[in-house]
Amino acid sequence: MNPRRLIALTRAGIMESLHFRLGIFVTLFANLIYLVLVYYLWKAIYDSSGTDVVNGMTFTDTMIYLILATALFNFLEMFVVWDMSRSIQSGKIVLDLLKPMRFRIYTFWSYSGSHVVQFVLTFIPTFIVVMIVTGGAIKMGINLLWFVIATVFALIINYSIEMMVAPICLYTESTWGINIVKETIVLLLSGASIPLAFFPEKVRMIVDYLPFRAVYDIPLTMLLGKNGSDTPEGLLKMFGLQLAWILILTVAGNLFWNHAVKKITVNGG
Amino acid sequence: MENEAVVMKNVCKDFKVLNRHEGLAGSIKDLFSHDYKTVSAVKDVSLTVNRGEIIGYLGPNGAGKSTTIKMMTGVLEPSSGEILVNGKVPYKNRTENCENIGVVFGQRSQLWWSLPLIESFKLLRDLYMVPQKEYDEMIELYRSLVDIEPILHKPVRQMSLGQRTLSDILAAFLHNPAIVFLDEPTIGLDVSMKSKIRSLILGLNKEKNTTVILTTHDMGDVDALCKRIVIIDHGQKIYDNDIEHLKNYFGSYRTLKLCLADGTWEETLIDEKTTDVMDVIMARQKETKITDIKILEISTEDVIKKIYEGGSV
Numbered sequence: 370m371n372p373r374r375l376i377a378l379t380r381a382g383i384m385e386s387l388h389f390r391l392g393i394f395v396t397l398f399a400n401l402i403y404l405v406l407v408y409y410l411w412k413a414i415y416d417s418s419g420t421d422v423v424n425g426m427t428f429t430d431t432m433i434y435l436i437l438a439t440a441l442f443n444f445l446e447m448f449v450v451w452d453m454s455r456s457i458q459s460g461k462i463v464l465d466l467l468k469p470m471r472f473r474i475y476t477f478w479s480y481s482g483s484h485v486v487q488f489v490l491t492f493i494p495t496f497i498v499v500m501i502v503t504g505g506a507i508k509m510g511i512n513l514l515w516f517v518i519a520t521v522f523a524l525i526i527n528y529s530i531e532m533m534v535a536p537i538c539l540y541t542e543s544t545w546g547i548n549i550v551k552e553t554i555v556l557l558l559s560g561a562s563i564p565l566a567f568f569p570e571k572v573r574m575i576v577d578y579l580p581f582r583a584v585y586d587i588p589l590t591m592l593l594g595k596n597g598s599d600t601p602e603g604l605l606k607m608f609g610l611q612l613a614w615i616l617i618l619t620v621a622g623n624l625f626w627n628h629a630v631k632k633i634t635v636n637g638g
Numbered sequence: 639m640e641n642e643a644v645v646m647k648n649v650c651k652d653f654k655v656l657n658r659h660e661g662l663a664g665s666i667k668d669l670f671s672h673d674y675k676t677v678s679a680v681k682d683v684s685l686t687v688n689r690g691e692i693i694g695y696l697g698p699n700g701a702g703k704s705t706t707i708k709m710m711t712g713v714l715e716p717s718s719g720e721i722l723v724n725g726k727v728p729y730k731n732r733t734e735n736c737e738n739i740g741v742v743f744g745q746r747s748q749l750w751w752s753l754p755l756i757e758s759f760k761l762l763r764d765l766y767m768v769p770q771k772e773y774d775e776m777i778e779l780y781r782s783l784v785d786i787e788p789i790l791h792k793p794v795r796q797m798s799l800g801q802r803t804l805s806d807i808l809a810a811f812l813h814n815p816a817i818v819f820l821d822e823p824t825i826g827l828d829v830s831m832k833s834k835i836r837s838l839i840l841g842l843n844k845e846k847n848t849t850v851i852l853t854t855h856d857m858g859d860v861d862a863l864c865k866r867i868v869i870i871d872h873g874q875k876i877y878d879n880d881i882e883h884l885k886n887y888f889g890s891y892r893t894l895k896l897c898l899a900d901g902t903w904e905e906t907l908i909d910e911k912t913t914d915v916m917d918v919i920m921a922r923q924k925e926t927k928i929t930d931i932k933i934l935e936i937s938t939e940d941v942i943k944k945i946y947e948g949g950s951v
């Protein structure tokens with residue numbers, strides 16, 4: 370993991386992403402439509418509940434959470450499964466395996482540049498708009514630092530989840546279905562489409578310990594200073610959960626990849 | 639460093655392939671099938687390539703050339719036998735082996751599609767940890783061998799096939815690897831690009847003493863680049879020697895070219911030991927009018943063709 374290699378890959382990734390400027394505008398526009406729908410949906414839910422606070426969250430809390438979850442989603446979104454299945458079909462995977470770096474590390478850093486671009490061009494603008502519109506609902510303090518750290522961990526966990534699914538395409542030819550299932554599970558159980566506070570108590574107990582929560586819910590909870598993330602114990606618990614999942618998924622992902630890559634090195638792909 | 643760049647001893651590679659059934663019902667059956675057959679792509683090949691050599695690794699389609707190259711790069715594990723590349727077992731030290739080899743696989747590119755070529759070069763420079771000074775020298779060397787200015791700032795996506803292949807070859811040599819594998823690099827290129835690429839490969843081999851292992855179907859490549867050729871067919875090595883030796887072996891062969899009245903040239907390959915050239919000309923003259931005659935030494939192309947057809951050496 371020499372920094373010179375990692376910086377070079379990130380730099381190239383930034384240049385490549387900026388090349389697809391149009392894609393960024395399309396994303397922003399799609400978000401706008403999505404958020405208008407979300408706004409009316411949740412307004413209806415709050416209106417019909419008859420109270421201002423549902424499951425400990427006000428309407429504003431919920432909106433901030435969901436808007437930032439969407440922005441975070443754009444920023445964290447990766448196409449590892451899709452890219453890998455294509456590069457296996459075309460045989461390009463051979464060229465990636467012939468890079469002077471471990472495949473898992475090489476692939477991760479090939480995406481890092483596009484994360485940087487997405488963060489600057491979609492997350493930060495969204496965040497600033499939310500900040501201005503809600504006028505001070507987001508605290509400006511140490512919580513920002515926790516949020517950034519938790520987001521970096523979230524990025525690694527998200528990549529590790531992708532790398533648990535992507536090698537499946539070496540065993541089966543149709544990854545399309547698998548990819549949809551993965552996306553649905555992640556979006557639902559991570560808090561990206563419904564804040565986890567709205568989940569039934571029993572389900573919540575399980576979901577709280579799954580890796581998906583560590584991707585969206587933990588960074589956002591820290592940003593909004595909810596759920597005890599403004600106390601040292603709360604922080605420790607959340608970071609602990611993230612680090613534990615990084616460890617587990619990295620070990621499991623490496624084992625799985627080492628088995629899967631034999632499909633190429635022994636059977637020729 | 640040892641004098642041998644590549645040593646292969648009794649290397650075999652078998653692929654297990656599923657016997658597929660036809661139709662929808664067949665496809666569903668295939669999901670649960672364990673009905674495998676074995677394809678022997680490379681059979682008992684032993685080969686030593688010395689440093690600085692350019693060898694032509696030839697054979698008809700499906701002979702096992704790409705499979706051999708993939709084993710030498712470390713992306714394929716041999717089923718049996720030993721391979722050493724730069725003194726190491728490639729598939730056990732793939733990442734390490736990669737630092738010392740360069741590859742070009744015919745129609746696939748390792749370049750970054752939307753970036754100008756120079757950016758791909760800079761990225762490769764950093765990935766392979768090439769010192770800036772060596773990188774600059776290499777770019778200077780490239781400048782002296784080919785006109786790279788027109789392509790250096792062009793996005794790879796906008797390049798012609800020829801320019802892209804040229805770029806891929808330059809990229810493969812950039813970190814000054816000990817060995818470069820070129821798997822059908824000239825496929826689909828026009829004559830002038832082919833000759834540019836040949837003189838580039840030759841120049842780089844001379845300057846850097848790079849070992850080059852080249853597969854091609856173009857005997858022009860072989861004539862321009864390779865002193866030694868290895869021929870493989872159905873996975874077996876059937877020839878391994880200097881190209882001169884081969885031509886001597888077929889020394890009694892002549893290519894007879896006859897120009898007919900309508901201006902077309904007719905070609906026949908004749909072994910002078912068994913057939914008299916004059917007899918052939920006379921026999922043909924009885925059937926049609928001949929306006930011109932040429933008798934040529936056998937070309938590399940014809941030699942290889944004879945070997946593929948089963949003329950053992």
Ligand SMILES: Nc1ncnc2c1ncn2[C@@H]1O[C@H](COP(=O)(O)OP(=O)(O)O)[C@@H](O)[C@H]1O
Nearest residue numbers: 636637638653677679699700701702703704705
């Ligand atoms: N991944 C693979 N799975 C099964 N068979 C393969 C695979 N790769 C190559 N083969 C078979 O091995 C033989 C040699 O192929 P290859 O090395 O690509 O030949 P060449 O490069 O000389 O044209 C062919 O019969 C081909 O069908």
Ligand SMILES: [Mg+2]
Nearest residue numbers: 703704705821
């Ligand atoms: Mg081939």
